[in-house]
Amino acid sequence: MSAAPLLEVRELSLAFRTRGGTVRALDRVSLTLGPGETLGIVGESGSGKSVLAYAVMGLQDRAGRLTGGAVLWRGRRIDRLGEAALRRLRGPEMAMIFQSPRAALNPIRRIGDQLADVLRAHRPLGRAAARAEAAAMLAQVRIPDPAARLAAYPFELSGGMCQRVMIALALACAPALLIADEPTTGLDVTTQAAIMDLLRGLARGRGMATILITHDLGLAAAHCDRIAVMHAGQLVETGPTAAVFAAPLHPYARALARSVPGPETTLATLETVPGSLPDLSAPDLPACRYAGRCPQAQPRCRTEAPPAVPGAAGQVARCWNPGP
Amino acid sequence: MTPILEARGLRKLFPLPPARPRGLAGLFARGTPRRLHAVDEVSFALERGGALGLVGDSGCGKSTLAQMLARLIEPTAGAVLLQGRDITAVPAAAFARSPDRRRIQMVFQDATDALNPHDSVFRAIADPARRLLPGLSAQALRALVHDTAARVHLPPGLLGRYPHQLSGGQRARVGIARAIVVSPEVLILDEPTSALDVSVQAVILKLLHRLRAETGMTYVFVSHDLNVVRMLCDRVLVMYLGRLVEEGPVDAVFRSPRHPYTAALIDAIPQFGRPSARREGLEGEPQSPVNPSPAMCRLAGRCRHEGAFCRRAMPDLLPAGAAHRAACFHPLGG
Numbered sequence: 073m074s075a076a077p078l079l080e081v082r083e084l085s086l087a088f089r090t091r092g093g094t095v096r097a098l099d100r101v102s103l104t105l106g107p108g109e110t111l112g113i114v115g116e117s118g119s120g121k122s123v124l125a126y127a128v129m130g131l132q133d134r135a136g137r138l139t140g141g142a143v144l145w146r147g148r149r150i151d152r153l154g155e156a157a158l159r160r161l162r163g164p165e166m167a168m169i170f171q172s173p174r175a176a177l178n179p180i181r182r183i184g185d186q187l188a189d190v191l192r193a194h195r196p197l198g199r200a201a202a203r204a205e206a207a208a209m210l211a212q213v214r215i216p217d218p219a220a221r222l223a224a225y226p227f228e229l230s231g232g233m234c235q236r237v238m239i240a241l242a243l244a245c246a247p248a249l250l251i252a253d254e255p256t257t258g259l260d261v262t263t264q265a266a267i268m269d270l271l272r273g274l275a276r277g278r279g280m281a282t283i284l285i286t287h288d289l290g291l292a293a294a295h296c297d298r299i300a301v302m303h304a305g306q307l308v309e310t311g312p313t314a315a316v317f318a319a320p321l322h323p324y325a326r327a328l329a330r331s332v333p334g335p336e337t338t339l340a341t342l343e344t345v346p347g348s349l350p351d352l353s354a355p356d357l358p359a360c361r362y363a364g365r366c367p368q369a370q371p372r373c374r375t376e377a378p379p380a381v382p383g384a385a386g387q388v389a390r391c392w393n394p395g396p
Numbered sequence: 397m398t399p400i401l402e403a404r405g406l407r408k409l410f411p412l413p414p415a416r417p418r419g420l421a422g423l424f425a426r427g428t429p430r431r432l433h434a435v436d437e438v439s440f441a442l443e444r445g446g447a448l449g450l451v452g453d454s455g456c457g458k459s460t461l462a463q464m465l466a467r468l469i470e471p472t473a474g475a476v477l478l479q480g481r482d483i484t485a486v487p488a489a490a491f492a493r494s495p496d497r498r499r500i501q502m503v504f505q506d507a508t509d510a511l512n513p514h515d516s517v518f519r520a521i522a523d524p525a526r527r528l529l530p531g532l533s534a535q536a537l538r539a540l541v542h543d544t545a546a547r548v549h550l551p552p553g554l555l556g557r558y559p560h561q562l563s564g565g566q567r568a569r570v571g572i573a574r575a576i577v578v579s580p581e582v583l584i585l586d587e588p589t590s591a592l593d594v595s596v597q598a599v600i601l602k603l604l605h606r607l608r609a610e611t612g613m614t615y616v617f618v619s620h621d622l623n624v625v626r627m628l629c630d631r632v633l634v635m636y637l638g639r640l641v642e643e644g645p646v647d648a649v650f651r652s653p654r655h656p657y658t659a660a661l662i663d664a665i666p667q668f669g670r671p672s673a674r675r676e677g678l679e680g681e682p683q684s685p686v687n688p689s690p691a692m693c694r695l696a697g698r699c700r701h702e703g704a705f706c707r708r709a710m711p712d713l714l715p716a717g718a719a720h721r722a723a724c725f726h727p728l729g730g
């Protein structure tokens with residue numbers, strides 16, 4: 073690849089200090105994302121997907137500390153930037169949408185005012201111009217009768233509509249990267265499909281890169297160019313979507329991919345992932361955090377960090393004993 | 397053969413506060429009574445030993461229907477028959493003490509909400525057995541709880557724990573154990589795996605399948621995941637805004653859905669490697685479930701197969717194949 077990546081996460085580690093001990097939520101996570109690319113981050117809940125997204129955006133909780141590694145945006149380190157510099161980055165460069173749109177919207181401000189606020193924070197626009205632009209943005213996320221909807225409060229809209237408003241807000245400043253954290257969890261299957269089609273269409277039209285965070289592997293498989301599989305704060309496998317789902321190398325990626333019911337799955341072919349996520353505050357976490365659940369674990373999986381092993385289809389697994 | 401479970405014209409309408417005109421006029425206006433049609437005229441029959449899936453978008457009335465079937469809430473109209481006997485003739489409160497209560501049990505979506513945080517796992521499982529299996533000795537009760545826990549693969553060491561000390565998958569097992577401890581004939585499961593990760597879901601689905609094979613229990617399985625319903629069930633009911641829009645064998649409904657809503661639902665399943673070119677997507681927003689028109693298809697306004705008649709009458713469920721029914725004036729693949 074000749075062009076510099078848009079985003080590069082290099083060996084990033086992050087820990088939360090809590091009363092129950094130090095939660096080592098991210099452990100040397102590395103990934104890169106090119107312009108216009110769609111990356112899916114998948115894994116069981118609690119595997120660190122949201123923590124990673126927040127860390128990239130510089131939005132992590134106060135209790136959270138980066139303990140190693142770096143985040144680079146267009147080749148420049150951003151993990152040490154101050155809040156003011158980060159704020160200039162958020163909006164025009166990267167934006168995020170969240171799982172519960174209703175909670176992320178201001179409940180006592182009209183939709184139109186919230187959109188206008190965002191627009192005017194980044195561009196010198198008059199009131200009338202901001203309103204007109206806000207209506208155009210609602211139309212772009214295919215909200216019917218957008219001019220009338222500007223006056224609505226969030227509680228007057230359905231969950232699917234609120235998520236469309238969130239998307240409009242996130243796209244207001246035409247970011248180069250959109251991070252969508254479980255954007256359709258809790259929405260109906262049919263609404264979910266409409267939201268995903270909308271996101272994908274907008275991303276294509278604008279050449280915007282997208283990180284889709286989801287625990288729904290089917291959703292990630294249908295919408296992403298590349299997949300990153302996380303387990304207990306570690307990234308265990310990355311690669312082109314087809315490779316990671318059809319020929320996964322890491323035992324966890326393999327078990328996870330086969331536990332998703334597909335149209336041809338029967339109860340007999342459905343696989344289960346053994347065990348459950350380890351406690352991330354345990355002082356004696358094994359080097360590979362899947363070691364305690366892995367049927368193929370060897371003694372050194374617990375003591376030595378596993379190497380990055382490339383597969384034939386472009387996937388890369390971090391494993392001492394990768395499968396076929 | 398008499399069906400084990402039958403719904404006849406079931407309805408549940410929730411009264412809402414009346415809408416009044418704004419301002420001074422509102423003080424004098426009577427306001428129109430408003431009723432939310434959660435379940436509207438649903439009829440079907442289920443053979444013993446069958447597994448029926450119940451699918452549809454959230455808010456379409458699945459949980460309300462499930463709770464009426466389990467005799468936990470009162471229908472506004474219609475009846476539920478358990479092996480030919482009308483169990484809605486007895487009020488829900490009295491039904492809780494009737495011998496039939498044991499025969500039909502329910503597993504709830506969020507096991508966390510359904511469990512009392514102050515009860516140990518042992519008590520959570522023992523409690524329904526104590527209430528519904530009178531005359532059980534303390535020793536027999538202990539044995540029954542241990543046996544039931546073993547059947548859902550809960551290690552005996554967990555019986556002394558409290559809900560907050562359990563993982564999501566373990567809580568789901570306790571929820572299932574509570575329902576099956578009294579050996580019901582019908583088990584109604586309302587999204588039992590929706591709150592779980594796929595990795596945990598797979599284990600629970602296999603468990604449910606095995607339990608049915610071992611006991612011959614009849615299942616009503618509510619889920620929004622069509623792939624799960626396809627694996628676990630032999631028949632499926634599709635609901636839209638309180639109405640039953642399609643019913644049939646799982647294979648037939650998935651292979652050739654007749655109702656445009658069912659087609660959209662199947663089309664919306666994210667599929668590996670399939671670009672998101674949807675043929676059967678729905679347009680616009682759903683109709684309001686409050687005082688809906690009795691003479692109009694509920695999908696009107698969203699359906700690309702809509703004809704003039706769709707806004708003039710409510711389509712009836714009509715035969716659309718072997719043991720297959722659909723409520724549409726313009727059924728697909730006809």
Ligand SMILES: Nc1ncnc2c1ncn2[C@@H]1O[C@H](COP(=O)(O)OP(=O)(O)O)[C@@H](O)[C@H]1O
Nearest residue numbers: 088090095097117118119120121122123133352
């Ligand atoms: N503010 C916090 N303090 C302590 N632990 C946290 C905090 N935020 C997240 N964690 C922990 O970090 C881990 C990863 O969480 P998260 O990124 O939310 O998972 P995911 O999004 O994959 O479901 C979990 O074990 C979670 O409990």
Ligand SMILES: Nc1ncnc2c1ncn2[C@@H]1O[C@H](COP(=O)(O)OP(=O)(O)O)[C@@H](O)[C@H]1O
Nearest residue numbers: 410432434453454455456457458459460461685
């Ligand atoms: N107690 C209630 N009072 C008023 N409306 C209710 C009540 N319970 C459910 N509803 C409404 O009934 C409809 C069906 O709800 P529900 O059966 O929970 O749907 P589902 O389980 O398919 O998501 C929804 O519009 C819901 O808001």
Ligand SMILES: [Mg+2]
Nearest residue numbers: 121122123253
């Ligand atoms: Mg998360």
Ligand SMILES: [Mg+2]
Nearest residue numbers: 458459460586
């Ligand atoms: Mg429900």
